[in-house]
Amino acid sequence: MIEIPAQTGVAFTLRPGQRLRVRDPEGLQVSDLFCFNRTDPGEWLSSGRSVDYADTLLLTTGHALYSNRSRVMLRIVEDEVGRHDFLMTPCSLAMFRLVAGNEEWHPSCHENLAKSLAPFGISPDQISTTFNIFMNVVFEPSGRLHIEPPLSRVGQSILFQAEMELLVGLTACSHEETNAGRCKPITYELLDP
Amino acid sequence: MIEIPAQTGVAFTLRPGQRLRVRDPEGLQVSDLFCFNRTDPGEWLSSGRSVDYADTLLLTTGHALYSNRSRVMLRIVEDEVGRHDFLMTPCSLAMFRLVAGNEEWHPSCHENLAKSLAPFGISPDQISTTFNIFMNVVFEPSGRLHIEPPLSRVGQSILFQAEMELLVGLTACSHEETNAGRCKPITYELLDP
Helix, strand or coil, X not given: CEEECCXXXXXXXXXXXXXXXEEECCCCCCEEEEEXXXXXXXXXXXXXXXXXXXXXXXXXXXXXXXXXCCCEEEEEEEECCXXXXXXXXXXXXXXXXXXXXXXXXXXXXXXXXXXXXXXXXXXXXXXXXXXXXXXXXXXXXXXXXXXXXXXXXXXXXXXXXEXXXXXXEEECCCCHHHHCCCCCCXXXXXXCC | CEEECCCCEEEEEECCCCEEEEEECCCCCCEEEEXXXXXXXXXXXXXXXXXXXXXXXXXXXXXXXXXXXXCEEEEEEEECCCCCECCCCCCCHHHHHXXXXXXXCCCCHHHHHHHHHHHHCCCHHHCCCCEEECCEEEECCCCEEEEECCCCCCCEEEEEEECCCEEEEEECCCCHHHHCCCCCCEEEEEECC
């Protein structure tokens, strides 16, 4: 198990068949995931295709995360929590300014993903809507969105299987409000087939 | 008023302050919109930022469509229909294959956007989740998604104002099911400030 310290991010590669377990060691903590085809970063994670093909906004065990070329990038193999968000972009300096009115620098998932993915030749512009593991975004029938505390409890995890060569960015989310008031670490593990 | 014939698309530029009216001349017809910063196509329409900053899945009069750099691209100035989708990618050959099991070629918004935007140097990979004007995607509390007939009636329209130099792709949607069984034209008009 590798720890992602609070309010930071990492990037790593996955081979087809390899599995990725993302665990919430303390509970109530979100982890944003974005990924690219490792051999061609013009292929990237598409929330719009994934929710269309799954016919649901709430992806869980058995669902696939599709690329913008309609190919499966990751499959959700196990899910102990069952509530994740695929609507919102990662928290960012711009979000803290626009939504929270915060003009100061603040750690953010977008910056942490951008920093972690930069050595692989990815630019900040290429990071689209993330799969926000354990994030609990409630949508009302009116369309209104609320961020509620994650449903993840101590030690719960989600397990993905890679279906192509992937470059993955993963964070321990930096937004206090999203994480029940306190930003905590995330751990992850790569499992060979 | 310029007509977009059924199951086709167009691309055009907008200057800041210019307005775009998109009209449903026969009723019950969807039009997919995607846009780029005309001077730098690394900046593009972001559904994830737009719904986050609006705090709703259902954008209407007064809401802004944001870029991946968190800048306003378009504002919705008038909206006679009030129901549009910002969850799904445009219909595509892959969608017809994966969702409808259709192995034959079929016109699609993704192909029509790609063809229309190609002369401006845009590749198909760069077309992310579109703002699907008049598309009526119902989301249940369970997260389940259904496509219902559009709420647009004969001659109803939506009016956008450009807030930056834009390259816009716009279609008359090609998916029979999305358009109450029959694909029809869309019309649009560019209005100078």
